[in-house]
Amino acid sequence: MANFLKSLVMLMVIFSIAACQEVKKTPSIKSHNKQAQLPIFSDLKTLNIADASLPNLFVDNENNILLSYVTSSQDISSLWLVFLENDVWTEPELVASGSNWFINWADFPSVVKHDDNYFAHWLEKNGNGTYAYGVRYSVRSLDQTWTKPQWLHTDNSATEHGFVSLQPTTKGSHAIWLDGRNMQGADHDSHSEHAKTASLENIQGMTMRYAFINNQGQVNERTELDSLTCDCCQTTMVQTEDGVVVAYRDREPKNLTSEIRDIKILYNTSGDWIESENTPVDNWNLQACPVNGPVLSANNNKLALAWFTAADNKPKVQVAFSNDNGQQFQDAIVVDESNNLGRVAVDWINADTIFISWIGMKDNNTALLYRIVTVDGTVGEIQTATEIDMSRSSGVPQVAQIEDNKILLTWTKTGEKPSTQSKVITIN
Helix, strand or coil, X not given: CHHHHHHHHHHHHHHHHHHHHHCCCCCCEECCCCECCCCCEEEEEEEEEECCEEEEEEECCCCCEEEEEEEEECCEEEEEEEEEECCEECCCEEEEEECCECCECCECCEEEEECCXXXXXXXXXXXXXXXXXXXXXXXXXXXXXXXXXEECCCCCCCCEEEEEEEEECCCEEEEEEEECHHHCCCCHHHHHHHHHHCCHHHCCCEEEEEEEEECCCCEEEEEEEEEEECCCCCCEEEECCCCEEEEEEECEEEEXXXXXXXXXXXXXXCCCCEECECCCCCCCECCCCCCCCCEEEEECCEEEEEEEECHHHCCEEEEEEECCCCXXXXXXXXXXXXXXXXXXXXXXXXXXXXXXXXXXXXXXXXXXXEEEEECCCCECCCEEEEECCCCHHHCCCEEEEEECCEEEEEEEECCCCCEEEXXXXXXX
């Protein structure tokens, strides 16, 4: 079993590197020896959108459920938007399309909404290199039309820009992304080689950047949040009662042969970006990108942070809670430490309980798994939502609470033609 586990972790890292190319005090770890009384889960309905992939869920300020996804026909890629109404997806609305999009399982478009203002992003090629692409965005306001697409970033370098998170507000939308402008002249394949070939003072890599887009589609604020991050892990951002919180996988070189790729959290409640205290520490020593980003979910001033690590070749899915808008986090709770691939998703069920999903092994099959976890560390049993392909093509599953007793899961079903699958789970 030990050899199998090690092999699985190594296989996962190889997959992750290929996907990226293809395309303080240390808290303790809390034991989950308490078992929650298990709610009754029942599959209400499985929904299917044919020839669709890269699903992305968003819940707006009026609790509307938005699903965006991508279709491809010949050389044209298109971004679509649907809403969930009475457990059925509405007729799709075309948001944008183009012949020069960059399509990747881990770096996918999104559509978000606040009141009547919509914001969308997707990725477009901006050079001849495989990984020369940038972030395009568009805004739809009261006139029901989408504005002319614009670049989110000011530089037009033929380098990687992506892994965007949007969080809309009354006045516009916050945006964060990973930006490769400092990588000009370096091939994407050499990302993980920089710590081996450069001095610590001269390492150039991906950065984390922020912008604010107003409701008219203008960017009136830009700043760099982090000068060196992991290359191709998803980012995440949420709005709390007091401000906005972001999380991402950091990159901290220790020497020319060692670097730590743990999760970093920043919050902004008064105009300044501040690093959260007591962020759970894995000390994952890895000179490559695992393509496994964290996920945040907010419930008023409470936050749930879920993420994957394989520190010491031991794959784990973990969650940590904050009760003060992300300023401090409690000890990490282990959700799963068996054979798993991460790709986590999380949302709150109520003020004390979250629903978390990930891709792992169950009965010798790769499955989309889920369980409940309470803020005091109590956990429910691991259950299976569906079997799922462990390959990159299955994408990053999504989860959202749609009613007090209903959870929505969505993922990509692989095959000759992919489809976006959704399942509503009732908690009795």
